[in-house]
Amino acid sequence: MSTSSISRRSLLLGALSLAACAPGGTAAPTPSRLAAPSVTSSSPKGEITIWNRSGDLFKVFDAAIGKFRAAYPDVKVNHLSVDIGAKLANTLITGTDVPDGSFWDDANIGSQAEHLYDLTDLIAPYREQTAPYKLSVNTVEGRIYGVPWDLDPGLLWYREDLLAEASIDPASLTTYDDLLVASQKLKERDPKARPIHLDKNPFLGQLWLEMLANQQGTSMTDAQGRLRLDSEEYRRIFTWIQKAAKDKLVTHTPYLEPADLASIENGQQAFIPWAIWWSFAPQQLLKQTKGKWRPMPLPAWTPGGARSGVMGGSSFIIPAKAKNPQLAWLLYEFLCFKEPGIAAVYGPNSVYPGGLSTSIPSYLPALDPEKPLFKDDMGLWKVATEAARNIPPAAPIPAWWAKSVDYLGNNLQLLIEGKLSPDDVIAESSKKIQRNLIDRS
Incomplete structure (x- = not known):
């Protein structure tokens, strides 16, 4: 690099x-x-x-x-x-x-x-x-x-050629469940495929998690600063992550570091649910797959739900x-x-x-x-501007957010590794954030 x-x-x-x-x-x-x-x-x-x-x-x-x-x-x-x-x-x-x-x-x-x-x-x-x-x-x-x-805005970046070879229509990826189905299809074609990128960096992983929560109109705390990890929205995200990881549909690598770039270039990864700024990768970093990546709206968590977050x-x-x-x-x-x-x-x-x-x-x-x-040679502008108009507003988020990575961000990594369940992540993270950050702030 x-x-x-x-x-x-x-x-x-x-x-x-x-x-x-x-x-x-x-x-x-x-x-x-x-x-x-x-x-x-x-x-x-x-x-x-x-x-x-x-x-x-x-x-x-x-x-x-x-x-x-x-x-x-x-x-x-x-x-x-x-x-x-x-x-x-x-x-x-x-x-x-x-x-x-x-x-x-x-x-x-x-x-x-x-x-x-x-x-x-x-x-x-x-x-x-x-x-x-x-x-x-x-x-x-x-x-x-x-x-x-x-x-x-959050977008779903995908390998256009890999989806075409597997007869997967990007327009069919309207929900996160659809994304799992498509990923399974890609894996069946290539057993080495782990199509969905999940980040190994606890900070970026938590930032990504909050994007998925923002999609559903929620966040770590409400307007009064009360913790709300124990909710249907977060449990939905954690359960989806658990299933994707258990089904071996996940590439778990640090953002754009050598191992990540290698798995992107060799076709192991086909889906990058990430922010618009991932555009830097296909524009500047990727050599073998340059020109093969396209952006589209994020899938929704529920049919008809928001297709983007921040x-x-x-x-x-x-x-x-x-x-x-x-x-x-x-x-x-x-x-x-x-x-x-x-x-x-x-x-x-x-x-x-x-x-x-x-x-x-x-x-x-x-x-x-x-x-x-x-x-714009990727169709990025039109996709990003449409996504921007569908981003739910945020609730105020606490000043201790970065410190919570020691709890929630790290526990998210353990979930991906199969060492914690969704309920474990919610319970452990909520307990430590409340005790060590909220009660002391």
Whole structure:
């Protein structure tokens, strides 16, 4: 794997990390509300400092910010590459040398809401045109604290040639039970086949699990922060995983590491139920099977149920102690809600000549199925934009979500390995999360 591939993969993992973690049950934050800029859009002046992650995505945003500079020549933007995961939270708490705005995982925004500007009034004109899920993960007690950026819908990636050889019509895969039937058929043709990818990384496995729960309109906790793993929805997922593993229909490998890539290339895997950002694999990493992978909507858990959920995502925040918050808002409004800014981020650029295709905008008017923002030779844009419109909104998710991987994420792995039953996973995970995380928070 090339250095650039590793860098991009690491970036994706960072950009989505903790994406299932907006908090619930926290005390009501009391930052100031940010009012609409008092200057006219044609005459803003000043200087802002904007933090972003390093890597490919920084370069993409740097080019897009160049478009903003051209539109607002009197606004100086200092765009800095920062280790946001290590630095931003502490900076917000101390209030020293805070940026005017920053990229951040959706996961973290709610837990730091007291240190952020309340953007509810500024988001209001765009609220009805923004994916409900993105609004929900940026909302704490009815107020919005992040500017929604990307949307990472879950899709089912499949090997078109393998399904054709087995006379499996992708359109017939409407439920997860259908997926098991198709996988069994592929295995009968090739005993070495283990068609369905289940991830061996506990964190990514739990993130994937929450995507499947989101499909069913639920999540680890409810709006009041109460644990709800012991539910029909989670039991349905765990039972399906248990059956798939017992029937030897599963390839259990870590995400895009050498063993995973090898089993993808040799035809052992045929189905990857994952987020849109798996597109990086067929576009950049896979050599032997490049051009053979296609996306489609996830199967539904029940007939007529939702065909997508969210797995990942990031937004932008404006610290309550920013020096020029209104100019930061002007930048983020340009990037997230204005056509030139959205096109600059997702369209062709020097980093990705075909455009950024590992997520889509959360601003629904940008999701015209007939007008892809990036080069699309897999039918990805149309499938992803349709999936995005069917994602259920989320309940607030606790700030301790990442710590729960020690319990739920690890137990999920034991379920796949046949060492725990669905009831065991629910009981053990619920007990430890309640005792070690909820009761102590």
